[in-house]
Amino acid sequence: MPLRMAEAKISLDGVRHVARLARLALDAQEEAKLQHDLSSILEYVEKLTELELSGVEPTAQVGDAGTPMRDDVVTNEPAADAVLANAPAREGFWFKVPKIIE
Amino acid sequence: MNDELFRLTINDARAALRKREISAVELTRACLERISATEPKLNAFLTVAESEALTQAQAADQRLAGTQPAPALCGIPLGIKDIFCVRGMRTTCASRILENFVPPFDATVIVRLREAGAVFLGKLNMDEFAMGSSTENSAFGPTRNPYDLARVPGGSSGGSAAAVAADECLASLGTDTGGSIRQPAALCGIVGVKPTYSRVSRYGIVAFASSLDQVGPLTKTVRDGAIMMHALAGVDPRDSTCSARPVPDYESALNGELRNLRVGVPKEFFVEGMQPAVDDAVRATLKHLEAAGATAREISLPHSQYAVATYYLIATAEASANLARYDGIRYGFRAEAEDLNELYHRTRALGFGPEVKRRIMLGTFALSSGYYDAYYLKAQRVRTLIRKDFEAAFNTCDVIVTPTSPTTAFRLGEKTQDPLQMYLSDIFTISVNLAGLPALSMPCGYDSDGLPIGLQIIGPAFGEETILRAADALERSGSIARRRPSAV
Structure with missing residues (x-):
C-alpha cells in the first residue's frame, strides 16, 4: 500500500500547538515532517468513522484486578543517595532546577 | 555433555545442573563467550554484566550443591530487555534520555527471577521505549537478525529475540504492547509468550501504554516458555492491575494432547498482501493439527481491520x-x-x-x-467491539490460530521512511493486546530464503495452559523441523 502525499489533516499551527502541549521543541524540518506523518496516520484512522458506535461502551481497561485497596504505609527502604545519584543536577539532598520564581 | 553448553534449553540445562554434570559458572562462561563471539554481528546486548553474572552463577552453584532443593531457574543464564529495572544495572530503554539511568530498585519480575536462582547476563536492545517493530528505533543502533544480518530481528523486543535465537542466552525477558514479544519471536524463529493482561506484574518496567503492556518470556522451546511463565506470573501488591488468580503449574499442562482441540481460524487474518510462504506454512500446520486430532473451523473476527x-x-x-x-x-x-x-x-x-x-x-x-x-x-469504543469479537469466537473454539506476522523478516531500512507500513507489520498481533488475551508465537516453517515463519496461537483470558499445551504438542510432534540461524 504505497502512501500518497496525504491531504493535511493537521495544520502547521496545529502541529506547533500540540508540540507546546507535549513540551517538545521542534525545528522547522521536524514540524513539516510531523505534519506529513500525522496527516497520513490520521487519514488512516478515519476508517473508524465507518463504524456505528452509538450505545457501545468504551473499554479503558481489561483484566480482572478491579481496584484493590491497600494501607497507605511506606514499604521501600530509604535510598535518597541512590535516587539522587540519577539526578542531572543536585545540591545536598535536593534536586537542583533553574530558577522558577523571579 | 557437549562443549556447546550455550545451545542448551532451560529444560536440559536444569537437568544437567541438578545432576552436577555441568556447573552454573561453566554454563554462564559459555554464554559470555558466545556473546563475545556473536555480538560484533548482532548488537543484541546494550550492557553485558560479566562480573555480576559470574557472581550470580557462583551463588547458584552453592545452592545446587546444598541439601535444599534448588529453585526453578537455579543457574540459568538469561538476557533481560533493557526496559526492566535491575538494581545497579544501567537501564536505558534504548533512549538517550535514560542513557545513564541506574535504577535503585528491581522490577518485581527481576526479584522473582533472582529468587528462582537465575543469572542475568545483561540488558538487551529494543526499539526506543518499546516503540517499533524492527529494533531500528534504538538510540544505540539496530540489532540484526541471526538468520540474515541484512534483515531486522523484529521489535520492539528485537534484542531479546535475536539473543535467544543466536544462543547468547538460554532465554530472555520481553514486553509486548502490540506484538513486541510475538513478532520478533516469529522473525527470529523462536517461541515468545504474551500472557493475559494482568497475569504478570509490571512494577519496575518502563511504562509505554499501561492498558496494553504485558511481560513475557522468549525461549527456545514451548516447554521453556512454560517454565519461565511459572516463575514470572502472580499477584504483586506493587502493581494494582495485577491479577490475584492462583498461578497454575504451566509445565504440568504439557501433556502432548491435541485430540478434540477446537481450533478457530479467522478468515480476516488470511489477507491479500500476505507473503505466500507464510500462508502456506500456517495452512500446513493446521493440517498437522487436524491430523493429530484437533478440529479446525473458520471463524470471523469482523472488527480486525x-x-x-x-x-x-x-x-x-x-x-x-x-x-x-x-x-x-x-x-x-x-x-x-x-x-x-x-x-x-x-x-x-x-x-x-x-x-x-x-x-x-x-x-x-x-x-x-x-x-x-x-x-x-x-x-475505546471500537476496542469494546474487538474484545467482544474474541469473546464470541471463544464460545465455539478453544484456541485461535493465525500467522504471527504477514511477512518474514524484512530488510533494515525497508520500512523506516513509512511509519504506517511499519505499524501494519503488527496487524495480526495488535488486536490480542486490545482484548487483553494470552497468545504465543512459535516457529512453523521457513520461506525460500530460509527465514523463519511464526504461528500465533491465541487463547481466552487466562487460557495460558491451553495455548502452551497445544504449542508444546505441536512442537513435540516433530512436524515442524527447526533450523539453526545460518548467519552466526
Whole structure:
C-alpha cells in the first residue's frame, strides 16, 4: 500500500500547538515532517468513522484486578543517595532546577 | 555433555545442573563467550554484566550443591530487555534520555527471577521505549537478525529475540504492547509468550501504554516458555492491575494432547498482501493439527481491520501521558536552558528519537481538547467491539490460530521512511493486546530464503495452559523441523 502525499489533516499551527502541549521543541524540518506523518496516520484512522458506535461502551481497561485497596504505609527502604545519584543536577539532598520564581 | 553448553534449553540445562554434570559458572562462561563471539554481528546486548553474572552463577552453584532443593531457574543464564529495572544495572530503554539511568530498585519480575536462582547476563536492545517493530528505533543502533544480518530481528523486543535465537542466552525477558514479544519471536524463529493482561506484574518496567503492556518470556522451546511463565506470573501488591488468580503449574499442562482441540481460524487474518510462504506454512500446520486430532473451523473476527487504527490512538495517548515524566529534573538527560520551560522543551527534543516524538505528538493530539471524543474515546469504543469479537469466537473454539506476522523478516531500512507500513507489520498481533488475551508465537516453517515463519496461537483470558499445551504438542510432534540461524 504505497502512501500518497496525504491531504493535511493537521495544520502547521496545529502541529506547533500540540508540540507546546507535549513540551517538545521542534525545528522547522521536524514540524513539516510531523505534519506529513500525522496527516497520513490520521487519514488512516478515519476508517473508524465507518463504524456505528452509538450505545457501545468504551473499554479503558481489561483484566480482572478491579481496584484493590491497600494501607497507605511506606514499604521501600530509604535510598535518597541512590535516587539522587540519577539526578542531572543536585545540591545536598535536593534536586537542583533553574530558577522558577523571579 | 557437549562443549556447546550455550545451545542448551532451560529444560536440559536444569537437568544437567541438578545432576552436577555441568556447573552454573561453566554454563554462564559459555554464554559470555558466545556473546563475545556473536555480538560484533548482532548488537543484541546494550550492557553485558560479566562480573555480576559470574557472581550470580557462583551463588547458584552453592545452592545446587546444598541439601535444599534448588529453585526453578537455579543457574540459568538469561538476557533481560533493557526496559526492566535491575538494581545497579544501567537501564536505558534504548533512549538517550535514560542513557545513564541506574535504577535503585528491581522490577518485581527481576526479584522473582533472582529468587528462582537465575543469572542475568545483561540488558538487551529494543526499539526506543518499546516503540517499533524492527529494533531500528534504538538510540544505540539496530540489532540484526541471526538468520540474515541484512534483515531486522523484529521489535520492539528485537534484542531479546535475536539473543535467544543466536544462543547468547538460554532465554530472555520481553514486553509486548502490540506484538513486541510475538513478532520478533516469529522473525527470529523462536517461541515468545504474551500472557493475559494482568497475569504478570509490571512494577519496575518502563511504562509505554499501561492498558496494553504485558511481560513475557522468549525461549527456545514451548516447554521453556512454560517454565519461565511459572516463575514470572502472580499477584504483586506493587502493581494494582495485577491479577490475584492462583498461578497454575504451566509445565504440568504439557501433556502432548491435541485430540478434540477446537481450533478457530479467522478468515480476516488470511489477507491479500500476505507473503505466500507464510500462508502456506500456517495452512500446513493446521493440517498437522487436524491430523493429530484437533478440529479446525473458520471463524470471523469482523472488527480486525480496525485494530491497527484503534491501537495507534490508544497506545499513543497512553504513551504521551506516561512519557510526560521525562522532564530532565529527577533523572535522565537534561539539556542546558535558561528557564524551566525551555529546559523541558529542549530536554525532550534532544532526548527522544523521531518515532517516540511522533507517537507523543499523535497521542497528545488524540487527547487534546476538541479531538478527545473524535479520536481517543472513539478508539475505546471500537476496542469494546474487538474484545467482544474474541469473546464470541471463544464460545465455539478453544484456541485461535493465525500467522504471527504477514511477512518474514524484512530488510533494515525497508520500512523506516513509512511509519504506517511499519505499524501494519503488527496487524495480526495488535488486536490480542486490545482484548487483553494470552497468545504465543512459535516457529512453523521457513520461506525460500530460509527465514523463519511464526504461528500465533491465541487463547481466552487466562487460557495460558491451553495455548502452551497445544504449542508444546505441536512442537513435540516433530512436524515442524527447526533450523539453526545460518548467519552466526
